[in-house]
Amino acid sequence: MTSLETWKTFEPESYYKSFLEKNKRPDGRGLMKVRPITIKIGTVTTAEGSSTVRVGHTTVMCGIKAEIATPALRNPDEGFIVPNVELYPCSSPKIKMGPPGEKAMGTSQFLKNVLHSSGVLDLKDLCIVPNKLAWCLYCDVACINYDGNLYDAALTAIMAALQNVRLPVVSYDAENDKTSVASERTLPLMIKLMDPTAEDESQGSGEVVVVLLENGSLCTTHKPGGQLILPNILDDFVKLAKKRVKVVNNLIDRVLTERMDTS
């Protein structure tokens, strides 16, 4: 073991502090610098919509499956959107096989919260025939390489995939109560592009504080209410990605500390 590794193992706090004092991270990246982001859409051909997002080494795949379901009695003119995050054991040595862990569950709940409260997608658009048919979108987010900043990667992936969704046109015959799906014609989903990162931010602020205090070194940087980003409306996908980079700049505390957790 080199002396640097020994230092890192035995005195992690002072090891990281020494880098932070010089506004650098152990991998040479500046504190305000974001890792490169790569986004690919349509990576899973069997899914209705899909994307692969890489933030540094964090790799997340999102596939959206659409199923026809009966709307809930409470909201007869609304469809469903069900996000689910999975962290595979291959993504990190810390993750074991078995039922989803706290991290995966927390991220799923977070995505659900963001999708429902941001109004990114009007659930009414998913309704085919009120009280009879509606789309149920299963958004499965699989993390195949976990190197921090899962929230951002998962959210970007899900947003990218949602814009990639092509749903077949469904015609409903009320007399015979028969449904036919015309598979050749497709219909893109109407997505109101609200910047999800604003949401991400306000949700994430709690996370920021917690993680920071765990590492003990940056807790003083925390200022209540200081982490809020104004929600911006973006038009296209590339712009969204670029905007996200800027926002992530402001979110650097979190990136940094999550990075610390994994490095």
Place this chain on the structure above:
Amino acid sequence: MSKHACELNFLSRSDGSALYSIGNTVALASVNGPGEVKKFNRLYNRAYLEVSYSPSTGQSMIGERALESVITRTVEQVILVHLHPRTAVNVTIQEMQSDGLELSTSVNAACLSLLDAGVQMKSTFAAVTCCLTPSSTILIEPTAAEMKESVAVATFVLDGQALNVLSAHQEGCLNAENFNACLKACQTAAKDVFNFYRQALEKKYHTCNEIS
């Protein structure tokens, strides 16, 4: 603000417990520890904290697990975990009755049960929920019905000294202005909650035996 009520040492067998209610939401929290820890949870430099939350009806689902995770991370930064290495602190929260304020009630119940157990902490903490109505007024500690009508619901967990934010949870969209207004309102309300904590503990310690 809704009425807060609490009863300390509600359970006889656990190391500390508290029954806490805000309005019609009631939660019972019990603390055991620092005690024996399972081998795979054992941490060499600090205590292991486990929070489990069970809803009043049905099984614990993903929502409850996320709630647990929020409470765990909040409590974790307040307890002086490094004082008790290789131990476990278990916090169990049972929702007794719900009127929308599960998060703030269970956070407050957890705090009082930790105080009752005498677990060493950096400071006290309290959660306050507020909601923004469509007419842009802020309601502190709304009922479930009021929350349903509202644009956004935000919960802040604040610490007992400087009223800094320990964690924040938000549903629905808020702009920066409203967010800050919500935070201000919650900070004001939190002062009353901390006064309430103090009264509860003064009551507990004033009835105790003194020999001098």
Place this chain on the structure above:
Amino acid sequence: MTMKLPSNPHYVDLNHPQQQQHVLRYNPRALEINSETKMSQEVAGVEVLKVVLPGDEVLQYNPDRNKERIFIGPGLRWEDNVIRATRPGLLKKTLKRLYYVDSHQKRYIPQKREFVIGTVLKKKGDNYIIDIGASEQATISYLSFENASKKTKKEMKVGDLIFGQLLVANKDMEPELVCIDTYDRAVGMGPLPEGGLLFNVSLHVARLIVNPKNSFLLTISKMFKYTIVVGFNGRIWVKAKKQGEMVAIMNCILMLEVMTLEEANENALRVLSSFSQHNSKEATC
């Protein structure tokens, strides 16, 4: 000018009034003698300041500027020249400027030099593994008993009760018990005889009843003759002639959990007499 700052948060200064009470295994008569001699020096002069909550500022203290030496006891933390409470409870101050928080707890955290009652769990090599109600099991060497040697080992069965003193109590080490003092004498420590009754109380109740100023145990002794052993880990062992008497004493002591001392003193005789009447009736039947 140096300030004594304990690195271990559970560090208890010898001046700590609760550490001064060695009256642990006695018949009521012995208590009387002890109570007269021991307490007047230490327990007197404890000043109750206020109820504090974790995080409350107790006082500002800068060791470079403040000339006055102070001692910080349990439940307090010194950080950034401010002393803050870490536990809720009554903030107290002794004449020797020892500040501490008297807090109510049920969970025992081992402290050096405290007397505890433990249960033998198993034998492991030259040691016994003892449960003292803490997060870790304590050990005791079979040699740390009075008159024990390699040839005359102290044999104990699983489940036996033992009254000992903590020699090692440290957050990083497993606690170790001894049943002898520095002069190899038992001074009341050792395995507890058969036929007693063991029960648990809150830690503050245990501290309260061994407080030499407290006459509660004497009140009980007006009714029955009994032996009592109080461990600081909240375990109390009582032995009296009859089973009923032991139960009566247990109930009396458990009253302290919910009552003030005055109330308990008033009720004690009533509880005890109801038990003795009950017993005498049984005898006549």
